[in-house]
Amino acid sequence: MKFVRYGERGAEKPGVLDHEGRLRDLSGVVDDLAGDVLGNLPPVDLENLPLVKGEPRIGVPVGQIGKLVAIGLNFSDHAAELNAEPPEMPIVFMKANSCINGPFDPVILPRNAHKADWEVELGIVIGKTAKYVSEAEAMDHVAGFTIVNDVSEREFQMEWGGQWTKGKSCDTFGPIGPWLVTPDEVGDVNALSMSLEVNGERMQTGNTSYMIFKVPHIVAHLSQIMTLHPGDVIATGTPPGVGMGHKPQKFLKEGDVMSASIEKLGAQRQEIQRDA
Template sequence: MKLVRYGEFGRERPGLIDDQGVLRDLSAVVPDIAGDTLLPEGLARLRGLDPKTLPAVSGAPRFGACVGGVGKFVCVGLNYTDHAAESGMPIPEEPVLFMKPTNCIVGPYDHVEIPRGSQKTDWEVELGIVIGKAAKYVSKENAYEHVAGYCIVNDVSERAFQLEHGGQWDKGKGCDTFGPVGPWLVTTDEIPDPHVLDMWLEVDGKRYQNGSTRTMIFDVPTIVSYISRFMSLQPGDIISTGTPPGVGLGQKPPVYLKAGQTMHLFIDGLGEQKQTTVPAA
């Protein structure tokens, strides 16, 4: 299934995309694509529906983040061998974790703000994991049981804030609009192997990132199991699993975003995102 949230910011409604690409409203079935809806029994209930019996949504409504009520937005840094190399950092022996605050979450086509004083705003296309069942001290063998599905994440980053202001990556990761998520949550039955997905990112039509989840250092079950050792994961939590090479920081010389540019992202089976950059209000 492809589950979505659509409508104006803060008032999104739940929906799904049927086999013909038609947006169908789920408001009479579930309150949101969040919480209990993402439990295995919640997803089984949605799979049992005939999409043709759901109201079709007319027009072209805004798509919000594909998951609502996100409690935690956990990220894995330097999780691609070639990205670690372009960043000039050693390949980690264990997953590098940091958090993006949930205030950064926006829809896949919403504007991305260039923060005040920013000179080094950067892009990162990433595979997102959406948790479907609470996870605490789970084994790698059982980790997939706790995954509801996958989505695209743009881990927008301000490199000077991240690396040049006294440490702690979170400073450069959590600015408002720095977490476009979606367009849809694709359930695990449609993505049997998340480690063979091609992905790319373009800025103003120029392709900078052109990679694959095949080069991830730590795979999905390892990541879910590892994080669950340090914090419990709840339905709707998002894990962003790292980015392939081609970020602005890694260009020679580095290239960073300016207001008025367009980012275009793609991951096999998960759809596309597109954002225009604007000055922060």
Template sequence: MKFVRFGPAGAEKPGIIDAEGRLRDLSEEMDDLSGIVLTHLDDFSPEGMPVVGGNPRLGVPVAGVGKFIGIGLNYSDHAAEARMDIPAEPIVFMKATSSLSGPHDPIRLPRGSVKTDWEVELGVVIGKPAKYVSAEEALDHVAGYMVVNDVSERAFQIERGGQWTKGKSCDSFGPCGPWLVTPDEAGEITALDLSLSVNGSRMQQGSAANMIFSVARIISYLSQMMTLHPGDIIATGTPAGVGMGMVPPRFLKPGDVVELSISGLGTQRQEVVSD
């Protein structure tokens, strides 16, 4: 199944996509797509739910996000273009939850930005608490998957000291969605194809099969260090083709249009504006 949250920012309602691709309102069945609801999404069905007309804004398809975790250099081709060694263990960083935005909301370049970059990534949403779980049981803790654009200001991230979080957490730097797709519908994760274009030109093309650390390994690894809770989001890394890796480097500017997709998980489109 595909779950969504729709409506104005800060006032989204939960919804579900039916077999005909229509958006149906789930607000009579649940308060929001968050917390304990994420542990039993199979209990919900679009049947009999009101059809939503028009073309409402889509928000982040999960609410109450406690942690927004990123995994760095998780594709060997991206590590190569970044001129960095393949990591022996997952590289972990945090994105502020205030960076979360809807799949079609604009990317707002922060003041002083000179190197804002794009990164299409497979996002994982935790559905039930995970602590000290093995890789074999890790996927049992997944509520679903979604597209994430891990937007990154490289000068903030790399040139200003400290943690990567500085360049990962600006407002609007975490577009998610359009849907939260349950594992049964998402299918085999390693078969998913990722792509991203800027102004119609293809920049990234990759497959989740080329991740260095699998989704199960990442969840297990993180759960040894922190409890993962329902609604936590993990962005699992990006394939080659980011602006930082080009010769010469290319970065986003006002007026650019970023479009990204993952097979079966939907498409995002963001216009770039100045904040």
């Protein structure tokens, strides 16, 4: 199933898409798509749920996200474009929760940003608490999948010293959504096509088959070093075509429109604005 959250920021309601792609209200079944609900997403009779009128804002499909964890250099072809050796173990970093943004909300460049970049990524949504789980057990702890755009300010990340977090955590730099898609509907998560466009020009083309560390490995690995809680989101790395990998390099500017899509997970779109 494809679950969504809709409505104004901070007041989103749970919803679900029916077989015709129409939005139906789920608030009579669950209060929110958050916490323990994610480990037991409700089976529903779609046709008996009320249709949502109009075209409401679509928000982040997961409420109360506790952690936004990210994996770096996890696509073999992306590592190659950066002339980087594929890592022997997952590279782990965090994005501040204050960067989390709706899938169609504007991305705001900070005042000093000059090298803002794009990264379409498969997002894992944790459904059940995971601590010291094995790869064989990992998928039992996954509620579903979504799209994450790991927007990155490369000057902050590479030139300002310290951790990558500096370039990854700017406000609005973590668009998530539009849908939370359950594993049964996704099917083979290791064979999903991915793409990202800027102003209609294709920048990234990839497939999850090129992931160095697959979903079960990532969940199991992270669970050895931190407890994963329901609602935590993991961004799993990006395919080639990021701005800093182009020759010459390309970066986002005010007025650009960025569109990211992953097969079976939908698409998101953001206009680039600059902070006042």
